[in-house]
Amino acid sequence: MKKTKKKYVVGIDLGGTKIYAAVVDAKGKILGAGRKKTKSEQGFATTVQRMAACVHEAVDAAAVPYDAIQAIGVGSPGPLDLKKGIIINTPNLKWKDAPLKKELKKLLQKPVYVDNDGNVGVLGEFAFGAARGAKDVVGLFVGTGIGGGVIINGRLLHGFNENAGELGHIIVNPDGPVCGCGNRGCLEAFASRTAIERDIRQALESGIVSQVLEGLENPQALLRSKRLLDAYQAGDAAVVPAIDRSAHYLGYGVASMLNIFNPQVVVIGGGLVEALGEMYVQRVREVAVANCFPIASREVQIVAASLKDDSAVLGAAMLAWGKR
Amino acid sequence: MKKTKKKYVVGIDLGGTKIYAAVVDAKGKILGAGRKKTKSEQGFATTVQRMAACVHEAVDAAAVPYDAIQAIGVGSPGPLDLKKGIIINTPNLKWKDAPLKKELKKLLQKPVYVDNDGNVGVLGEFAFGAARGAKDVVGLFVGTGIGGGVIINGRLLHGFNENAGELGHIIVNPDGPVCGCGNRGCLEAFASRTAIERDIRQALESGIVSQVLEGLENPQALLRSKRLLDAYQAGDAAVVPAIDRSAHYLGYGVASMLNIFNPQVVVIGGGLVEALGEMYVQRVREVAVANCFPIASREVQIVAASLKDDSAVLGAAMLAWGKR
Numbered sequence: 001m002k003k004t005k006k007k008y009v010v011g012i013d014l015g016g017t018k019i020y021a022a023v024v025d026a027k028g029k030i031l032g033a034g035r036k037k038t039k040s041e042q043g044f045a046t047t048v049q050r051m052a053a054c055v056h057e058a059v060d061a062a063a064v065p066y067d068a069i070q071a072i073g074v075g076s077p078g079p080l081d082l083k084k085g086i087i088i089n090t091p092n093l094k095w096k097d098a099p100l101k102k103e104l105k106k107l108l109q110k111p112v113y114v115d116n117d118g119n120v121g122v123l124g125e126f127a128f129g130a131a132r133g134a135k136d137v138v139g140l141f142v143g144t145g146i147g148g149g150v151i152i153n154g155r156l157l158h159g160f161n162e163n164a165g166e167l168g169h170i171i172v173n174p175d176g177p178v179c180g181c182g183n184r185g186c187l188e189a190f191a192s193r194t195a196i197e198r199d200i201r202q203a204l205e206s207g208i209v210s211q212v213l214e215g216l217e218n219p220q221a222l223l224r225s226k227r228l229l230d231a232y233q234a235g236d237a238a239v240v241p242a243i244d245r246s247a248h249y250l251g252y253g254v255a256s257m258l259n260i261f262n263p264q265v266v267v268i269g270g271g272l273v274e275a276l277g278e279m280y281v282q283r284v285r286e287v288a289v290a291n292c293f294p295i296a297s298r299e300v301q302i303v304a305a306s307l308k309d310d311s312a313v314l315g316a317a318m319l320a321w322g323k324r
Numbered sequence: 325m326k327k328t329k330k331k332y333v334v335g336i337d338l339g340g341t342k343i344y345a346a347v348v349d350a351k352g353k354i355l356g357a358g359r360k361k362t363k364s365e366q367g368f369a370t371t372v373q374r375m376a377a378c379v380h381e382a383v384d385a386a387a388v389p390y391d392a393i394q395a396i397g398v399g400s401p402g403p404l405d406l407k408k409g410i411i412i413n414t415p416n417l418k419w420k421d422a423p424l425k426k427e428l429k430k431l432l433q434k435p436v437y438v439d440n441d442g443n444v445g446v447l448g449e450f451a452f453g454a455a456r457g458a459k460d461v462v463g464l465f466v467g468t469g470i471g472g473g474v475i476i477n478g479r480l481l482h483g484f485n486e487n488a489g490e491l492g493h494i495i496v497n498p499d500g501p502v503c504g505c506g507n508r509g510c511l512e513a514f515a516s517r518t519a520i521e522r523d524i525r526q527a528l529e530s531g532i533v534s535q536v537l538e539g540l541e542n543p544q545a546l547l548r549s550k551r552l553l554d555a556y557q558a559g560d561a562a563v564v565p566a567i568d569r570s571a572h573y574l575g576y577g578v579a580s581m582l583n584i585f586n587p588q589v590v591v592i593g594g595g596l597v598e599a600l601g602e603m604y605v606q607r608v609r610e611v612a613v614a615n616c617f618p619i620a621s622r623e624v625q626i627v628a629a630s631l632k633d634d635s636a637v638l639g640a641a642m643l644a645w646g647k648r
Contacts, residue, residue: 079617079619079620081619088619134484135484136483136484150584152476152481157476157585158586159460159585159586159587159620160458160459160460160586160587160588160623160624161586161619161620161622161623161624162586163586163617163619163620164584164585164586165584165586166583166584166586166617166620167583167584169580169583169616169617170494170580170583170584171496171576171577171579171580171615172495172496172497172498173496173497173498173499174496174497174572174573174576174615175497175499181617183579183614183615183616184615185576248498249498252495252498252509253495255495255507256493256494256495256580259490259491259493259494260474260488260489260490260491260494260584261481261483261488262482262483262484262485262486262487262488262489262490263483263484264484290507291495291498291507291508292493292507293403293487293490293493293505295403295405295412295485295487296403296483296485296487296490298485299484299485300484300485
């Protein structure tokens with residue numbers, strides 16, 4: 001045990017498939033991490049225990065005394081009841097009214113702060129990443145779903161019921177596909193990784209000639225990012241239109257965000273963006289700038305998230321430090 | 325001349341077709357008004373002179389000394405350069421880089437404050453109308469175009485280049501009609517009065533049987549609100565689908581606003597809403613609530629503006645009082 005006088009927090013990124021916890025110092029440095037599968041299908045109690053185990057794993061890896069941990073911050077899929085720290089419900093986790101804050105506090109004996117995963121993502125990028133130094137920031141995180149978060153004048157936008165920032169669920173085309181949220185034509189239903197996968201499968205079923213499944217052990221399993229990227233670069237006839245449609249719709253979504261918020265920085269992050277890289281961000285940027293008022297994009301940066309996997313844990317750490 | 329010690333401001337609502345100025349006291353009471361046509365086609369200098377004349381007309385009508393006027397607030401179509409008080413450009417007025425603040429100040433010899441018409445509209449409803457008492461408010465004003473404004477924690481959202489709140493230009497369907505702003509599928513292109521008129525004319529051209537033009541002296545002129553309302557209530561086959569489409573798309577737009585801002589109150593105003601009344605607002609409300617996260621509409625009021633024609637002048641007066 002060392003650094004006994006220093007203070008730390010733990011940020012937790014609770015995802016649909018994995019839990020990632022990290023011990024973080026006041027400057028945003030990660031000292032140790034713990035990772036486990038979420039296993040939400042085994043029930044909320046199991047997942048909370050796994051979250052607590054991740055925290056201990058991270059603290060051990062960081063080699064700091066548990067007493068030095070001031071608080072725990074969690075980025076969770078929403079919608080949430082922030083005051084009570086309850087996950088109201090979420091398509092990816094399947095629980096109802098899960099008392100995340102209360103149960104985690106009981107297991108860890110530390111103050112627990114909870115916020116939406118999109119909110120902590122943009123908070124992380126704002127504090128330590130691609131939006132550092134900006135005061136007005138919009139974040140969009142594209143993965144299984146699309147999370148969002150907004151910072152206005154240096155503070156997270158929360159709204160009346162503390163559920164603002166659900167940017168993946170703006171309606172970009174009411175004639176579009178049904179979204180995981182149950183509504184039709186949300187941005188998420190056009191641009192998420194799930195939407196891309198659906199579009200590729202539909203193209204294959206319709207008889208489009210494609211190499212995307214070639215050599216796969218399990219052709220029914222979700223396509224991995226690397227495979228998507230390789231197929232895109234090879235000009236695959238099923239993959240290219242699916243990814244282009246995602247980038248286009250995300251561009252329309254960003255255009256709307258520019259006209260609504262006129263932010264200084266738009267951060268585009270999440271697993272899909274990380275995998276596809278600048279090529280994808282550039283498409284999004286072009287469509288966004290072409291579809292908003294010129295002044296709304298003047299001197300505005302539309303950039304990839306720079307913290308990669310760490311945006312959410314670092315934002316969650318910010319929550320734990322009481323900054324939001 | 326009376327009340328020489330009391331202080332007043334003048335709020336101006338600069339519209340595409342008319343100018344409306346009002347002398348307002350600190351409590352939002354209108355003491356006198358002036359109105360003129362905008363005549364923007366005669367050039368910016370003419371319109372500014374007409375604005376100044378409206379101010380004097382309002383001051384005369386209020387019977388207050390000109391010295392008691394502390395400042396002038398203007399709600400103008402955007403986009404604007406707020407710091408310089410310049411109208412950058414706007415489809416309805418056709419000027420480029422019009423130095424509104426500078427010229428009006430020269431003519432009136434008073435401090436002049438300028439903001440976007442949607443912003444002053446929501447500011448008026450927030451200060452004195454349907455959103456009084458709420459801290460998080462979204463306003464949508466449906467007329468020739470669709471103006472918008474957002475209040476977060478009691479203050480107008482302005483953004484990095486001070487052009488936030490262009491809610492009429494969120495993209496609600498990229499396959500939709502071209503908007504006055506030049507982009508495709510904006511909310512304004514589906515739901516504004518201009519969109520309704522276009523849809524009715526297209527229906528008539530396609531041979532739909534309708535009584536909407538019956539007895540009109542000039543069947544090519546813009547349809548008046550009363551005629552639209554009567555035709556809608558009579559079940560007119562050209563008018564009903566056009567107004568329903570407007571209400572539906574405005575509902576989708578409001579659903580997006582609920583998921584983005586999670587406000588306490590959404591105010592729906594403007595000439596079209598005033599004319600069509602609660603029937604229209606009810607349709608918008610139903611579509612909005614059905615298309616957002618349940619928590620984003622929980623205890624949220626979606627209501628008609630209550631100040632009618634006065635939202636913008638009263639909001640402009642708030643600007644003049646230095647509150648924004």
